[in-house]
Amino acid sequence: MLGVYDFCGHYEWTFEWLRQQGGEPLVREFWDAAIHQDSQWHAVQLILGKGFAGMQEYWSHTLAHEGAGYHTTATDQVFRIDMHACPSKGFLIRNGLEQYRDYCDHCMGWIGPLLRRGGFVVDHQHNHCGQCWWEIRHATDATTPSRPGELSGERDVRLRPEWELGAKPMDTYSRATDPDDKQV
Amino acid sequence: MGSGAFNMSELPYSDAKPVGAADFYFAINATFRFILQRSGSDGLRRYWTDLGANYFAPVTAAWKLRGLNGVAAYWRAFFAAEPGSDVSVRQTEDAVVLDVKVCPAIRHLREHGREIVPCFCQHCYFINEAMAKPAGLMVRVEGGNGSCRQTFLRRGPATAEQDLAQIKEAAC
Numbered sequence: 001m002l003g004v005y006d007f008c009g010h011y012e013w014t015f016e017w018l019r020q021q022g023g024e025p026l027v028r029e030f031w032d033a034a035i036h037q038d039s040q041w042h043a044v045q046l047i048l049g050k051g052f053a054g055m056q057e058y059w060s061h062t063l064a065h066e067g068a069g070y071h072t073t074a075t076d077q078v079f080r081i082d083m084h085a086c087p088s089k090g091f092l093i094r095n096g097l098e099q100y101r102d103y104c105d106h107c108m109g110w111i112g113p114l115l116r117r118g119g120f121v122v123d124h125q126h127n128h129c130g131q132c133w134w135e136i137r138h139a140t141d142a143t144t145p146s147r148p149g150e151l152s153g154e155r156d157v158r159l160r161p162e163w164e165l166g167a168k169p170m171d172t173y174s175r176a177t178d179p180d181d182k183q184v
Numbered sequence: 185m186g187s188g189a190f191n192m193s194e195l196p197y198s199d200a201k202p203v204g205a206a207d208f209y210f211a212i213n214a215t216f217r218f219i220l221q222r223s224g225s226d227g228l229r230r231y232w233t234d235l236g237a238n239y240f241a242p243v244t245a246a247w248k249l250r251g252l253n254g255v256a257a258y259w260r261a262f263f264a265a266e267p268g269s270d271v272s273v274r275q276t277e278d279a280v281v282l283d284v285k286v287c288p289a290i291r292h293l294r295e296h297g298r299e300i301v302p303c304f305c306q307h308c309y310f311i312n313e314a315m316a317k318p319a320g321l322m323v324r325v326e327g328g329n330g331s332c333r334q335t336f337l338r339r340g341p342a343t344a345e346q347d348l349a350q351i352k353e354a355a356c
Contacts (some may be wrong), residue, residue, distance in 0.1 A: 001262070001266075001288075001307070001308045001311070001314070002212050002235070002268065002289075002307055003262060003266045003288075004204030004206060004208035004212070004266060004288075004289075005195070005199060005203065005262070005265035005266060006195070006199065007204060007208035007211070009197050009239065011211065013233075013235065013238070013288075014215060014235075017231060017235075021220075021223070030215075030218055034214040034217065034218035035211060035214065038214035038218070039213070039214035039215075040211075042207075042296075062205075064204045065206075065207065066201075087200070090200070091199055091200075094198070094200075095197040095198065119262055120290070142343060150356040
């Protein structure tokens with residue numbers, strides 16, 4: 001049986017299996033069709049139905065269930081997540097599992113298209129070490145990303161001493177909704 | 185989980201939390217549907233077989249070394265980490281039998297009104313068989329759609345093939 005205890009391991013393995021079957025386009029189609037439009041339809045309902053309040057409700061539930069070390073900040077204009085210890089990337093690192101070239105892209109792969117449907121854009125960075133931040137705003141809001149500490153205070157992940165010390169270059173997304181909007 | 189003692193170190197990959205997040209069953213079901221729609225039954229069976237032979241290779245290695253003792257220990261630890269399962273694991277001299285009284289995946293998908301891929305329960309046969317075969321073992325599955333029996337045996341020359349008709353289709 002395929003279980004959920006080690007879900008992130010076989011999920012990540014599946015990305016690479018799909019890439020070998022149909023290249024990167026099939027992986028992106030998987031994140032959009034299978035994860036965004038099928039698996040995560042509870043997130044779709046909450047976020048499209050309630051906007052920022054739905055984001056708070058969805059991520060509070062799911063990140064707590066997954067055992068994440070995270071902080072969220074919500075205002076009328078922006079929803080911010082500071083991920084200090086991503087449970088799924090942490091699982092992969094601890095178990096030495098890396099089949100696909102960048103597991104972290106899967107989040108933008110399903111969340112990006114969902115937010116685009118809701119009229120939102122995302123500023124986001126991940127350091128490939130289980131740490132990232134997201135700022136989600138209405139697409140009509142031209143506000144630039146906050147400075148470190150400005151929105152989430154001392155819980156801003158960018159203030160951690162190891163934030164920029166990862167072996168891989170930081171991935172940056174600016175007003176993005178697509179995993180290929182990445183600026184490395 | 186009704187089988188008594190278990191040891192999480194029997195699992196090849198370890199997490200910081202003792203039990204998995206049940207909502208991930210949604211993604212497992214959606215993944216099967218995605219591959220089935222794009223690659224058909226043969227493609228989905230190939231995915232399951234590749235997963236069993238590759239991702240689960242550390243489990244196969246342990247079963248090669250320890251035989252049916254390893255099989256029983258693995259499944260006790262496995263179901264202890266699956267939320268909402270009710271499974272007994274019995275070992276005899278010749279077999280390990282999993283009596284799945286409540287399949288945690290089917291239960292969670294049903295509780296949340298998810299459309300379950302009809303051939304969902306076949307994944308247990310194809311993945312487990314791919315794990316077992318290189319260890320000189322085999323699995324035969326009967327039932328499904330929420331409860332089933334999975335029997336692990338030593339592979340012999342007169343072994344009958346799995347009859348897929350013995351595995352029920354899953355439904356909400």
